[in-house]
Amino acid sequence: MQFLGRPKISCADIQKFNFPILCLTGERSPKRYSAMFNAMRQCKPDIPAPLIVPNATHVTHVINPEFFNKNVLDFLKQH
8 A cells, every 4th residue: 555655555564563553634634544544444453443633634733732632642641
C-alpha cells in the first residue's frame, strides 16, 4: 500500500505493529486519510477506528485543540 508518494508499507509490516495506536482525522479531512486508516485496519483489525475531530480539517490540533488535546492526553495516560 502506498499513499501520495509515501514509502510503501505492506500488510505484513502493519501486522508487526505491537504498540498502542491512536488514529485521528478531521471531520472535514480529505477522504484519503480515512481510506488509509481503513486499509490499515484491514491488515490489522485490532487497530482502533480513528477518532473523528469535529469541525476540523487535517490540521485537527489547530482547528479543534480542545478535542485533540483531551483525546491525546487521555490516550497517553492509558498507555
